[in-house]
Amino acid sequence: MTDAGVLIVGASQAGAQLAGSLREFGATCPITLVGAEEHLPYQRPPLSKAFLSGQVDADSLLLRSADYYADQDIAVVTGEWIDRIDLDATGGCATSASGRTFDFDRLALTVGGTPRRLPVPGADLGNVFYLRDLADATALRASLDAAERVVVVGGGFVGLEAAAVANSLGKDVVVVEALDRLMARAVAPVVSQFYREAHERRGVRVLLDTGVVGLTGTSTVASVDLSDGTSLPADIVLVGIGLVAHTGLAEQLGLEVSSGGIVIDAHARTSRPGVVAAGDCTVLRSHEGLLRIESVANAIAQGRAAAATLAGIDDPLSAVPWFWSDQGEIKLQIAGLSVGYDDVVVRGEPDSEQFSALYYAADQLIAIDSVNTPRDYMAVRKILEKGGSVPRGAAADLEVQLKSFLPARV
Ligand SMILES: Cc1cc2nc3c(=O)[nH]c(=O)nc-3n(C[C@H](O)[C@H](O)[C@H](O)COP(=O)(O)OP(=O)(O)OC[C@H]3O[C@@H](n4cnc5c(N)ncnc54)[C@H](O)[C@@H]3O)c2cc1C
Secondary structure (H helix, E strand, C coil): CCCCCCEEEEEHHHHHHHHHHHHCCCCCEEEEEEEECCCCCEHHHHHCCCCCCCCCHHHHCCCCCHHHHHHHCCEEEEECEEEEEEEECCCEEEEEEECEEEEEEEEEEEECCECCCCCCCCCCCCCCCCCCCCHHHHHHHHHEEECCEEECCCCHHHHHHHHHHHHCCCCCEEEEECCCCCCCCCCHHHHHHHHHHHHHHCEEECCCCCCCCEECCCCCEEEEEEECCCCEEECEEEECCCEEEEEEHHHHHCCEEEEEEEEECCCCCCCCCCCEEECCCCCEEEEEEEEECCCHHHHHHHHHHHHHHHCCCCCCCCCCEEEEEEEECCCEEEECCCCCCCCCEEEEEEHHCEEEEEEEHHHHHHHHEEEHHHHHHHHHHHHHHCCCCCCHHHHHCCCCHHHCCCCCCC
């Protein structure tokens, strides 16, 4: 490498991990982490949980202190949106919207994404919120205080977490989901059904198979018009209908972009030598096809893999994916990938609010969703990491400890 070093565009979970891992792998080159937000990299998960409910403040969200970056000689540049990147034979130069330039030898894109907008009339009214960054969460938190009726559009993780917080604050909450079940992209029907009932038991209304056709109000939203011709009164609307990855820079560079993300391999390499990508902006080419995984664990694992690649170390992605979602006091923990499952075994009683769903493909255990059962989750995560399984016939038997199936050797 020359003196320009590594430029990481996007200063959040994946970018911060990539920078730190580069130093851990022994890289001595200059590292610049540039991001559009005004903050040092911070954790997003609390934005729909403890930060939204007022239990923690913004300072506690930082992933690392300013001292850490200084000690590691990582230059963090905040408040700069990169809108153009030029590559040449030895590296390239990125230019921000304000005109600052950043030379580099190697480039990493960790640019995440932006919330999918609600494509209906009235969506630009006041008090219509999205929840992706600290600014969004701060604005939502401030408006939530004065609101009585909250409509959440989208029954995915972020929407349901925020719905649980609003409900716990005594708001009248309705979740509107266009599909016939909650979190349909991620979990089996039995888990969706459990969550519907659990939220309803706590007083949240859940409307499935229901689209939003418009929002009405004068300057701020007053009601949500539904596909069945009815409407819901609303002081606040929170839209949580997915993420659109930032692929603009990748497209500009001619990188392969497919299924809504920058295509990478297990080494976090893009289609262009010298350019890696990690986190929510990517789709991973794998045996299961192109995988889009939006999670902290994925951002960490891919950030690390990208750092290894830039440092010339052969250390591809190998970790079993994991994820969590706290919806009120109900903790969902997921290990493995359930894509392509052909059977689900339920362990425990969903009505007790403590159970697991174990996913199988051709008799092999491939994933688990655990609800308030961390012991099952940890056992299965370790079993999957060691390439083991749990016999399908034994999975539902609460007398059988799942950890007894942990392979003795890798
Ligand atoms: C409310 C909420 C709750 C969540 N809860 C959980 C959870 O419970 N468990 C879990 O596993 N995951 C959760 N996630 C997901 C997790 O936070 C993300 O998967 C993770 O943040 C992805 O990190 P990333 O670095 O890839 O992308 P991001 O965090 O999106 O960061 C990308 C950064 O790049 C910057 N950027 C983009 N383009 C440019 C550009 N051109 N120039 C400069 N900067 C740019 C953006 O401003 C942003 O700061 C949650 C996410 C949200 C929003």
